[in-house]
Amino acid sequence: MRRLVLTAGVLALSAFSAAADVAVRVTYLRHEQIRPPVLSNLDEVPADLGVAGAELAINDSRTTGKFLGHTYDLTLVSVPPEGDLIAAARTALGETRLVVLDMPGAEMLAVADLPEAAGALLFNATQADPALREQDCRANLLHTLPDQDMRADALMQFVAARRWTDLALIEGTHPGDQAWAQALRDSARKFGLKIGAEKTWAFDADMRRNASQEVPLFTQSLGKYDLLLVADELGDFARYIPFNTWLARPVAGSVSLVPVAWNRVMEQWGAVQMQDRFRALAARDMLPEDYASWAAIRALSEAATRTSSADPATLRAYILSDAFELAAFKGRPLSFRPWNGQLRQPIALVSGEAVVAQAPLEGFLHQRNELDTLGRDLPETRCEAFQ
Template sequence: MRVQSLLRPIIAALAMGMAALPALGEVQLRVAYLRQEVERPPVLSNLDPEPAGLGLDGARLGLEDNRTSGRFLGQTYMLDTYEVAIGGDLEAAARAALAEARMLVIDAPAEAVLRIADLAEAQGALLFNAAAEEGALRDADCRANLLHTGPSLAMRADALMQVLQRKRFSRLAMITGHGAPDLAYAEALRRSAAKFGLRIVADTPWPFDADMRRNASQEVPLFTQDFAEHDILLVADEIGDFGRYIAYNTWSPRPVAGSEGLVPVAWSRVVEQWGAAQLQSRFWDLTGRDMRPRDYAAWAALRVLGEAVTRTNSTDPATLRAYILSDAFELAGFKGRPMSFRHWNGQLRQPIPVVTERAVVMQAPVEGFLHQRSELDTLGLDAPESRCTAFQE
């Protein structure tokens, strides 16, 4: 009798939890993963080669996670992969993928993502951008059938600026590379610095094309000698060309942040709290390497679909989209708080770890940055700023 009385509330709680789910039936969801290979610009060092399965490996782990829970719920998940070589016909591959699956995870540059979203075959489908960080995709160039599981450049820049403000690094100097990703990141940092009341006192392009592996200790001090007094040095070097040679070589001894040193990221191997170590371990067992931000965005896309299918017991794109954008949707993303989508532009709200190579320094949004809806909306484009009209009912 004593055992029965102890079990009774547990059984009641389980019954209530099952009642909250829709009536279960056999459902099958086929997802396509489409990757466009891009030419990587030449850099001074090849110490950080890009893994062959970058992005796709995250989708594979998301598939396994969905299958683990789906096995008990009558759900079947399948993943098709499409790889397009440099110069290949991306649109033809997208049409082939959409002919088989109405859910598509895209790893491609921003302009390619828009071309896919605008295909006639993509209308009525549900697409996930897992790589392109450009703000325009979440702003004037948004598409109603396109959601974003990776953070925007603005979200990453805002995360860094919140941390710098909290640490009272108010005077910033910045060095910017010449690649398009470098220029875009530098512009995001400028806007974010103004947003949070920080001042960029020196803003200079990287002037060298010499081999810094031999010359950094001579050239970098002279290059930074005339910078105005600053608390921290920002480096916008997203292609990984020169940034590694800046730290400890500057004229004034200052910490480095941005693309090197203190870096805002969607994910890092040093994230260990909130169950993240378990996710890291499962990814390592699957791939033999650490999870990277693009892997995390692809994993999140698969898990978003798995969560939506479980809650709606449907594979209809319109039904899933409506639930994903609703206030009822939440994704446990191993970052300490539930993640959800911004209904005005399809961006996944998420905390941004600000890390060094060996540790998490702080996670944004930083305590004290308040918002009437969610503190997560202090990162990136907020609703009043958005020029996206595709999501308006």
């Protein structure tokens, strides 16, 4: 087990001696994974993915906390693939009950169900599986990474606005690909769109050399469509699809036009300053998991600032209340859905070097919050733990 501790200095100022002393101690608990092989290594997964976002959030929180007499500490616990995650989780929960989780969904649930996690406040910063927010939800587990339903709805709002009503779909064989494909199907149906022909990508040939020959033949049988959806969560084959299809049609989903929580090309609403601070810290661009980790700790910081408390129950109650708002460089305040613990947030639709649009799009209305047009709304939820 590898452990890195980031500690705050003496932050309380004498001018604020009357302020309540609040010590917010957060653990980032990671179970390292062996990533399946892919055709191209152009998009290498950073070793500090997610962790760097948490570090930036702690730094940001310390900046404001020092004026209030609040301190923020971050501990990284990184468990090797063959390590004992549950033992590490028990130890971490014995030291603090505020934990950001970076591991597969089934392991998140196992941690959330530990007796030591009773009364803890956990954050999912890396898993997009909608089931974690729905039938498998846990009252002590909140979610700052948008789920696949939210991302799919963002894309389908754009598709519906463009009146591309006939769609085709290519999905990979990895479980993540299949889950993303299902989210796209569900969202298409939600917005009155039709996915016609579908095919599964099962090639094991090197597309770097023969994509221009193989992809046209593979897509010829899809027939006519307005838009081709590609479900490739691993980033294995999607990059070889655009401009190689039999029909000259736009591509979206996992390539070309992609719905994301965060991307380096986001520049509005102070995002440039956020990107610059992250690059100075990590020497790379911020990725969605980094943003989700940042949002988790900043949510804790905002709640601690407003309540002058580090108690998990107090923080949770405030975070899920109507009073909570998180300024997060997306043009509108973010908040948590009290029925399943998911962070409401706009989703950017990114193509190459630009943001094409940001959902929710104009015209997609909601009786309470337009952000709830993305993902499972209250009448649709199957989560019972928050009721």
